[in-house]
Amino acid sequence: MKFSKRTAFFLGSMIIISFLFSNIFSTSNVDPKLIFTEKYFDIGDKVNNLIWFVQITDIHISIFRDPSRITQFKDFCLRTIDAIKPITVLASGDLTDAKTKDQVGSTQIEKEWQYYRDILRETQIQNKTLWLDIRGNHDSFNVVDQHSKNNFFTNYSIQGKLFPRSYMYQIKKDNATYSFVAIDACLDPGPKRPFNFVGILDKQEIDHIYEMMKVLKTSSNYTIWFGHFPTSCILTHGEESVRDIIGKDRNGLVYLCGHLHKMGGLVPSMYTLQNAGFLELELGDWKDNRMYRILAIDHGIFSFIDVEMNEWPVVLITNPKNALFINPQRENVDSIRTSHFIRILAFSLADITSVKVKVNKENWLHCRHVSGPLFVVPWNPHLYFDGLHDIQVFVKDKEGRTRIINQHFSLDGTQLSFNIMPKILLSSNANVMFRMMFTIMVIISIGPLLFVRYLYDLLKVGRMSKLKRNQSIWKLWIRKLCLLSTIDRIFWPLVLYPLYLCVGPWSIGYIIEEHIGVIFAWGIYIRGSFLPGSFTYVYGFIQLVTFQVPLILILAHGVDQRYQYSILKPGRKRSMLNMVCAQLPFLILIFVQLEMAYFFWLAYGTLAFVLGPLRTWSIFVALALWHQTLTFPISCVGSKSITRIT
CATH class of the missing domain: 2.60.40.10 (Immunoglobulins)
Known part of the structure; x- marks a missing residue:
């Protein structure tokens, strides 16, 4: 695929801006090269002061897709674990897929959890190693609370019976204590997909983690932190980030996670050294890539390697x-x-x-x-x-x-x-980035309209020269937008819709089965709880990119075409090709929006579809504005502005 210079510039700019944000929102006061731990070892040829263990993540056991996930997971628990003989296995979330057969809806499927439990039983995994599993966002789809009948993690996982959320295990070997701390940042309550992409640690969970850290401070030599979400995808209650919390553990070597699935293969090796002083290592998924990780602490030195199954x-x-x-x-x-x-x-x-x-x-x-x-x-x-x-x-x-x-x-x-x-x-900080993406798109959706309205006002009073049709394409579109801005019945709905998305409800429906919730850009209210907005901003960003911006351009062109054939070319008949070309972009836009509304209906049901300003109602708004574009009275455009715009 060939990229234009503009595309390359855009991508490069986004990377640079993102990198700057990553440094802005990750604070560091110490140069890592200037700090040395006092844990010195004389590394010889003995097997002492050595442990090794395994991580696996994003298994996504499914009864609808890819049966080999199940059979090969069983083979992993048999042959791979038997060959490696790890002291422990960390299963860092998304143990099951929890998607409906159409791959759009989401709910906990008991049969998937039964497969997970049965494989661990049949392979006698608990006789071979210590299996430490924790929930991922898929494992909390449609789970209203820890006591919900849908919370199968409690009944079918290894650790869920004792530890429904975050927990700690300690292993003693060769006069050293190795601590494994699991962080559960799943939303509580857990909505259906896709609004639980980012996790949250509430005050209660943070307090629990600090209680565990008191034990770490007095009795642990090495700490391995693990969870499903990367630290960039975890919100916290209060000012401290999850990185700040983990960074306080001076024995913490690493934070292990999954969730991002190698970004679809675009980022196969996702590692970094956080400014708080610990390594963060995202592991590629089992779901599609069949990855697992072998890790070791040898005389206080941490090492690892990511492995594809059957290598x-x-x-x-x-x-x-x-x-x-x-x-x-x-x-x-x-x-x-x-x-x-x-x-x-x-x-x-x-x-x-x-x-x-x-x-x-x-x-x-x-x-x-x-x-x-x-x-x-x-x-x-x-x-x-x-x-x-x-x-x-x-x-x-x-x-x-x-x-x-x-x-x-x-x-x-x-x-x-x-x-x-x-x-x-x-x-x-994913939450900050998502919010900025949405904010920027709101500005892009409204700013040019307000700007050309201002130009229109200048044109009306003669303080700006006429914009001619034979100028550059840039000025041509300014002229079209100026013409659009003169028609209040089209202009103001286009301005108010993005503003509404910032403050008004996007949908009202069964966000969790049997529980009605309200979705806003800045969060979700459900069952007396408020889930702060994060991935909601991405949802709004996509809506503005795929609907609002194209709609503005289509309507501006439509207004210009009607004006041209009604005033400048009266009586001239439009060809069939011209009429089809004029209608086709709008029809495509409506088709795309209908498809997205259909998927929203599959995900959240009929009530959310009917009471859905974001997806459903926007279709009717677009139809009404297109009708106005085709039929607006020419008198809506002031005579002074006509002569100067054209």
Whole structure:
């Protein structure tokens, strides 16, 4: 696909602006390179001070689509877990799909939860590892509260019976305590899709998290935070953001999440180091990409690798650590500088027969098997104190499968930079961005109309020269909009509609089954609760882009055509092609809006469809304005403005 210069400029501008916002709304007072933790280890060739675990996210078990999600998830719980033998598995939300057969409606489907429970039972997962699961936004579709009959997470998940929301588990090994803290930011109550794309931590949940942090402060050596939503997609009660809260845990190494599904494949590796001092790592989904993640803490150093199912062998270098993820705020890099062995974790369905390591362009070194997946080889880190270096690992298993991986490492503090798009997506504030998108589109929808109305007033009093038809396309459209602005019965509805979307209700209907709610741009009222607006702004943004702006242009052109053939070309007949071309854009616009209203009806039902100014009523507004465009009296346009506009 070819992009014009304007398109490239627009995309580039959006990226730059988003990057600036990501820095504006992520505060940092400390240079990460200036802080070093006191946790020093003498890294040798023993298997002590080492744990490894697994993350899987966005499983989306569905009874309507892609049965292989279920069968391959069972295979994951059998062969993959048996091969890796993790100390724990973090299942970070969207365990089920919760979409109706038409893929538009949403509700909790008990059969999907039964599949989830049965797979874990049949594979005896709890006899193999500690399975820590938590809800995602799909797991809370149409769930009015924790006690709702639709809250199947409580009945069918592993942890839901004990912990309906956020919780903590601690594992003790080799005189160290590893804490796993699950953050549940699902909306309560949980509306149907799509208005729960962004999560919320209310005061009660934040207080609960702070109670857990008191335990972390006194009894934890390392903390792994995980949840479904990225921190950019979590609102909080009060001034503190979720990043501020996690950042207060000085033992917190990382926050693990899912939800964004690699942005449809556009951002396959979504990682960043937050200014609060912890890594944030979004994992690609199981739903379409069949991804999972292996993570390790080896002598206080955190490492990970993202893996696609059935990729064997799997190789994770724990020392020296990947230079991209060095975090001196939470790890003592002196442990790597003074280490005696390169350490590698290698997993496969068959026994590993060979592990070799090569640093830079040196000779291959054969690794020695220590225990389990751990392989080591002596090295002299003093040879690599300056700059970036490359380490390459070759692994072969008994069945002949091989894997070669490469990564950069540094021992002098040299760090690589994260890509800009992951930084934007994980470090920005989605709620602020969505609100700004909506606000900008409201201004774009109203501003030009008010501007040309002002020009029209100048033209009326003769303070501006005549706009000629044979000028540039830019001035041609200014002339058309000026002509439109002279007709109050069309102009004012076009101005008031975007303003109404800012303040008035968009729809009234069953936002949650059996519970009527009211949707505004700035939030949803339902069952005595208020859910602050976030993704609602995206919904309004889309409405303005796909409906309001095209409607203005179509009506402006229609008004101009009627004026031309009624005043400047009286009696001249319009060709059939001309009439079809004049009507076609409006018909397409109405068809698109009808389709969107139909999908809204599928999602929220008949009442929301009927009492829906955003989707349904806008169709009738457009029809009325188009009728006015075709039939407005020419006397609506002042004579002075006619001579000067044309």
